[in-house]
Amino acid sequence: MLGVFPYAGYTQEKPNIIFILVDDLGYGDIGVFFQNERKVRNERSEPWIMTPMLDKMANEGAILTNHYTAAPVCAPSRASILMGVNQGHAHVRNNQFDKEIGDNYTMADVLKNVGYETIAIGKWGLQGKGKGPDWPAHPLKKGFDHYFGYIRHGDGHEHYPVEGIYRGSKEVYDGYELVEGLDKSYTGDLFTAKAKDFIISHQKEKSDQPFFMYLAYDTPHAVLELPTQDYPAGGGLNGGLQWLGTPGKMINTAFGEVDSFTYPEFATATYDHDKDENTPEIEWPSTYQRYATVNRRIDDQVGDLMQLLDDLDISKNTLVIFTSDNGPSRESYLPKEYVAYTPEFFNNFANFDGIKRDVYEGGLRTATIAHWPTHIKAGTVVSAPSISYDWMTTFAEVSGAAAPIRTDGVSLLPSLIGKGKQASSKIYVEYSQNGKVPGYDEFLESHRNKKRGEMQMLRKGEMVGVRYDIQSQEDDFEIYNVIKDPQQGNNLANENPKLQEEFKSIALRSRIADSGAPRPYDSSLVPALKGLKFKDGLVASSYKVQRAFIPSVLGKAISEKVVALPTIDEEGGDGNLVVWTGYIKVPESGKYSFSADRKKSHFFMRIHDISVIDGNYAIDDSPQGTVHLEAGYHPVKIYLLKEDSSPKLELSWAFENEPNKVVNSEYWFR
Template sequence: MRKIIRRMPAVAGILLGLSAQAQLSPAAPTVKKPNIIFILTDDLGFGDIGVFFQQQRQRQHDKSEPWQLSPHIDSMAAGGAILTQSYCNAPVCAPSRASLLSGVHQGHAQVRDNQFDKALEANYNIANVLQSTGYTTAVIGKWGLQGDGEGPDWPAHPLNRGFDYFYGYMRHADGHEHYPKEGKYRGAKQVWENRTEVAAGLDKCYTGDLWTAAAKNWIIRQQQQPAAKPFMLYLAYDLPHAVLELPAQAYPAGGGLTGGVQWEGKPGRMINTAGGTIDSWVHPDYATATWDHDKNPATPEVPWPDTYKRYATINRRLDDAVGDLLQLLKDLHIGDNTLVVFTSDNGPSIESYLPAGYAPNSPEFFKSFGPFDGIKRDCWEGGVRMPVVVSWPGHIAVGKTISTPNNFSDWLPTFLAAAGTPPPVRTDGVSLLPALTGHGTQQASNIYVEYAFEGRSPGFSSLEPARRNRVRNQMQLLRIGDHVGVRYDIKTAADDFEIYDIVKDPKETTNLAANGGMAALQAQLKAKVLQGRMPDSTAPRPYDTAGVPAVAVSHPVKGVRWKTYAGQYPWIPATGALTPALTGHASRMAKEQLHAKQTLCYEGYLHIPADGRYTFYVQAAAGAFLRIHDAAVIDADYGYTPGTVKQGAMHLKKGLHPFRLYYKQTTARKPVSSLQWSGPGIPRQDIPATVFYQEP
């Protein structure tokens, strides 16, 4: 697109000539939107997958360190890509899944800490953004983000959040049982198809098989439509989490259309594995497995404890399911146009809920946390580093390893980029398509985790001594380049981070911040965690009221910079990957005439005159969004009522603070575009032009 740069004393001429500009722009290329399948497991560790860690144990053939197998996932990796430095947004399922779906990190998410069953907020998410771009959407498996109340009228029912179809467990606790009708260990559970409870017909249905069969059935039905639209399936397993129940029989041979698990749809025989004895079948690779329990080759090996035969069998069941689904895509001739992601929601767990007589579950047996320290509910790498495998034949090079740091918030913009649409401005993520496909420049991900849990890290002997039985409480993780900053049991914003070179030292053995080292990075970490989040009263933090540090700017000049972006989107678009139609400078943000179908972004610095709490107020004709630093201060986009006032507050220190204010326009009329503030000694008023600055 031809770029016009003009300098203007105000914004009156921003949109002059845009119509002619649009006529000169080449037509956007036609994008063939891929089908998308996101497979999410529950409490599967980085080290549980062969290609990430278990193959290494197998090659060493040390019988004191048992291994498990994942041949189908390893094959998927060989034909696609593995992401070796991928993070979940929280080390426990509900906030992790909420951040995945909403595309925002835990400093902006509505579901934080251990807020199980809390409503996924009414805002943009993976389902409704793809739905609005022409996708048919479904979630099958575990939800747990429905909000208060009883079914079927939960406020955040998947059908209320952009999904066209739902089949699975609605409530979080239901995911702790893998036979919903029989409920052998945790009692009978509810399974919902859309708004109808259907568990009564699910005799002997193992959820690992049930969700797979339902997913296959749904995909087949989509392809049978006369004019099949692209689809997005969020397949959220409850395995291997919690109860460690076994299947009732072997996984059926083959896969795809004619093999593997199949949907039969008959009450009492809903799927073809609904037979045999529940909680009984152990995979033959593990049924008679032995190990060197005392690390003494001279003594006889002993059988694996039953707990770990169960754990390995469950994970192998997930592996069979992946192979089954990938075969279905081939059988339907849609494999080359389907982007498939496989991963887990957080690190491995010590939970099992098995009765007396079973060994307690321990990730140490298979070293499920891989080469790291930490498990579920830890902000060490083992709690938040995820095994991610991506397949998209013809688009991702075979056998690719991607070491670019990334996190779950990146998948929403990635999927929208694959569909040819920019993401909503509220997302904290970036598209991973450049790293996946090798085309374009990969932007850096914003990797940030916050979490609170009143407990301690486990006392595993394989953990670093200083980490065993470590008090958790308030925790944070932030990654900048190759370095990770971690804080545990946070008391104040001044608490130091432990700093590790996570590439050279993945087990986090050497704290580079000890003895005052890495002073500049320490200061950067302390500032960045305040500059990139907003407090939530339901998840209070000890740094919620700390003043956000200002930034240093060399020779700033008065005024703001503006950019306009042509195109009509259902939301205010993130503009990082867009080319502006016009750019310029202004002395202030004026209320000027805007043309239809465009986005206007002001950016610059606000000079804050004194330390304190400042409240900002925005009014817009169609929508607006305000970021100060990287914090989402005002979201007047999704569901915004034109002309109403939205506000947000931050504790800011004296000095310059970068901001970006976005407006969207849908009709060619005079917009309401006011920006006001109040603060220490400042009554509510328009922000004066004298406090706006820009870089020279």
């Protein structure tokens, strides 16, 4: 199978892709991102954790130092990653755990469509309501050929499916089948062993077919349970974790004592607890020994997988991404006799303020590593800002595919391989939570105990806009230069009135309201463009597309012409995809409900960066969308991929509660 890498300048086999997503790992948890600095400083009141395997992976590949997650909590974050969209377009938002991911193309669908075998392993939590295993959004219904792991969100709080010390036994599924005999199977080990087993089997049976693996660990999230024993010697094909597949002894660490093993270097570690070098140091509290062990175990697990790729001689043709779903947590779910966990001990939030559920940098900035020998130069540092929903578009380009037009992401391939022009990521986050920013001493006083409520974050270049406890669209953003001021202490809002208005406009132009997650700015008017001159009509461009859906990358148009309005009769051209580009003139400020009669063709409509109508996935209905628009001109792109021998298109709108009517030629401009 061959695919074209547009920036590499040659044809290359489609690479295998492994996306490793860990749960609640902070930017400051990884050696090369932060912990190594603590070790060098050797400040005895500031303990550190070492991650040698992840450091090796990073040194051989790239680190992304300004990479963000789409949401500061797991379910919406994972939904945005898998769907390639920001939280203003995702079906799962806020704290909607176990809600179905939505009917649309996933990352797995995109890669499966170009020949990949796809597998999801680990935590899912996006299956929807219903009785297992027949959930509406089971991974096998969302583009994955295989699945092994925890379906339900709450199951991922336990790291022993049978002997869980926090909430008892949980259910692991292999496809639609419940897996029995998982005694003493620590989930991090279990998921790693299963991942290795799949890769080994795949290479034996289907080595000519690329694979995509979504490997979603449930650690270090939730209860800080320990493994049964030290990590097995070696790694890769003949060492490390091994899948045995025997009930009662499913993996080679499924024996010994549950929740028992602490890495020796942590079990004997001491620190200057009172910041007085004249008094004896004391041992780390067991809670932190546990956290460090869980963290180090992830490091060993990733190292084991990387060794396997080397042993099978597929490392050079495998792109591996390591990242986290959000910032660090203060949860440990341990019995009362344990010290409560706080990320202050290791400064898991690094040099930032904020943790999980915050939209300050500590809640959203994630330690991200990309490894792909011969393509990504060793020691690469990608400082350009990016966000987790960029990965769908990146994987699409790497595989010679195309992401669906719906995506909000851009390909990061130019930054990773150092060739071509990198498009700017559109970084936008929204989230709501009733808590407060922790009052940690390490945090700036202005951030401590700050009410969260409705929050937004966006970034442009070095500048980040943040809003907490939003009451209305008129609320100002705090504005920070996060390169010079990573802790976000110097609010530059008063010095940047134009940027303030731009941030407010971008926020409204990047999302669409969702009744399941209402926001105080849902009915705010999306600002029209000012100061431009317009001509009548739209530009209709025709493309020849060989895709099952409207792609985000179109190539060169076959033909272009000016037309009065978006209809098939007006368009002409020989392509099967038509794109109308221009502006829609809104006569009166208010709510507009758009609908498209498109006769079983794929359809998509975007106003500004708002996905107003998405009829690209299901083609049997008349798709609709509602948006509040300021009177004036708004940029628009309309797409129709013809699926019928006699295609049609009729675009209608209704203002407020008035009757629906066709958007005629007096409203279209270029």
